[in-house]
Amino acid sequence: MSDTGKIINKISSYMPRLGLSALILCLASGIVLVFYYRPMGNVFQNVEEITTLVPYGWFFRQLHYGSGQLFTILMLLHTLDHFLRKRYRIYLFKEWVLLIFSLCLCFFVLFTGFVLKGDKEGFFAGQIFMNILEAIPFIGGSVSKLFIVPGDSFFFLPYLYHCFFLPILIIYLIRDHIREWFPNQRFLLIGTAGLFLYAIFVRPAIDIPPEASVAMIQGPWFFLGVQTLLKFLPVLLAGLIIPGLFVGCLLILPVIKTDSPTRDHRGRIAYVGENGLHYLLVVALCFYGFLTLRAAIWGP
Amino acid sequence: MERRGFIKKGLSWLAYIFGAAALAYPVFLFMSFRKIRKKTVVFHPDEQLAAANFKEGIYLIKKGTDFNALSARCTHLGCTLNFDAVSQQFKCPCHGSLFAISGKWVSGPARKDLMSIPVETEANGDMEVEFEI
Incomplete structure (x- = not known):
């Protein structure tokens, strides 16, 4: 194996281990924050009190934010690494589905965290999410109420998902997958040191009060592409069908895996199908990356 | 699989699906209910x-x-x-x-x-x- 190959393999093996350390820190800092955070009443004021009034609140908030982001980004890179090097072939279909589903849940946890800030951005993100779900024909109104409801308890269901349902479900789904990396004290130490430094030296972004009037609102970084699509395409298509199709195509990759083109007709079709789908997903990812970058620079 | 076995398996699956739906329906209605205020x-x-x-x-x-x-x-x-x-x-x-x-x-x-x-x-x-x- 070439030197570059060895380095790539090393980075590949470091990413999930470091990610797991971030997950431990995220859960620990989340447990601390739960003692002061309240999802009812004036949530924005509650979050501002955590940041400015409660001793070390700014530190725990930033540690929770940084570790959650790091865990999800590393899991995304870990999945991308497997996807680009076609290493999904080593997984059973069921295993691959569970892992991709867990990654989607990780993003949903980040999203609920973004909503729970209780500021204008968070409130609007929740509102948009609720309206996208309501756009589902026939059952949309009922489905949206399983995740978020307008009124005084707007933040309550996202809170339940963020603090209880999703973390438990994610850990349950990836329990076998993470067993071989856990625990690794070296990575835990490096991760803790890095994230502590981040939490100490990087101040939280300024939150926009819910009653403030601002010209433009941006969603979380991973939904900037969807926010741009929502501007130009119908809600159902941009908010659910396109992201759903992407995830669906990613899920079926191990089903049509082939090692090399065989001489028979079916083998050739499978080979073309797998490679075609793989490149299609690469193009879709690049396009989404472009939309995200465009929205981050010039606004959605 | 014999036809009788297939039918038996199909019926038991149908019973499972209907049973699960009968349980899930009231849960879904309860969870998605919201009083209009x-x-x-x-x-x-x-x-x-x-x-x-x-x-x-x-x-x-x-x-x-x-x-x-x-x-x-x-x-x-x-x-x-x-x-x-x-x-x-x-x-x-x-x-x-x-x-x-x-x-x-x-x-x-x-x-x-x-x-x-x-x-x-x-x-x-x-x-x-x-x-x-």
């Missing part, structure tokens, strides 16, 4: 002076001596609209939809006009707007 926003006389007065998700629009109320929710995905006094238009900060001061859709992804809400005038000059949340 009404909210009243009162605009006192000193809150009725501008062309578009905003309070708790409602815009009270003044047109001469007449008033009408509009929901401040964008009809696209529900973000609260900003009023631009220069262009006399409402603008959505999330996806850029524009509405005229009358509530009519002008441009952007929203397509539908803003929801108009009846206004009641009280004897003391207060304007009451009641709407469902």
Whole structure:
């Protein structure tokens, strides 16, 4: 194996281990924050009190934010690494589905965290999410109420998902997958040191009060592409069908895996199908990356 | 698999599916139930002076001596609209939809006009707007 190959393999093996350390820190800092955070009443004021009034609140908030982001980004890179090097072939279909589903849940946890800030951005993100779900024909109104409801308890269901349902479900789904990396004290130490430094030296972004009037609102970084699509395409298509199709195509990759083109007709079709789908997903990812970058620079 | 075995297996699967649905249906109805509540926003006389007065998700629009109320929710995905006094238009900060001061859709992804809400005038000059949340 070439030197570059060895380095790539090393980075590949470091990413999930470091990610797991971030997950431990995220859960620990989340447990601390739960003692002061309240999802009812004036949530924005509650979050501002955590940041400015409660001793070390700014530190725990930033540690929770940084570790959650790091865990999800590393899991995304870990999945991308497997996807680009076609290493999904080593997984059973069921295993691959569970892992991709867990990654989607990780993003949903980040999203609920973004909503729970209780500021204008968070409130609007929740509102948009609720309206996208309501756009589902026939059952949309009922489905949206399983995740978020307008009124005084707007933040309550996202809170339940963020603090209880999703973390438990994610850990349950990836329990076998993470067993071989856990625990690794070296990575835990490096991760803790890095994230502590981040939490100490990087101040939280300024939150926009819910009653403030601002010209433009941006969603979380991973939904900037969807926010741009929502501007130009119908809600159902941009908010659910396109992201759903992407995830669906990613899920079926191990089903049509082939090692090399065989001489028979079916083998050739499978080979073309797998490679075609793989490149299609690469193009879709690049396009989404472009939309995200465009929205981050010039606004959605 | 023999035909009898296939039918037996199919029937047992059907029983499982119906059983699960019978259990899931009341759970789904319980979880997705929400009581429709009404909210009243009162605009006192000193809150009725501008062309578009905003309070708790409602815009009270003044047109001469007449008033009408509009929901401040964008009809696209529900973000609260900003009023631009220069262009006399409402603008959505999330996806850029524009509405005229009358509530009519002008441009952007929203397509539908803003929801108009009846206004009641009280004897003391207060304007009451009641709407469902």
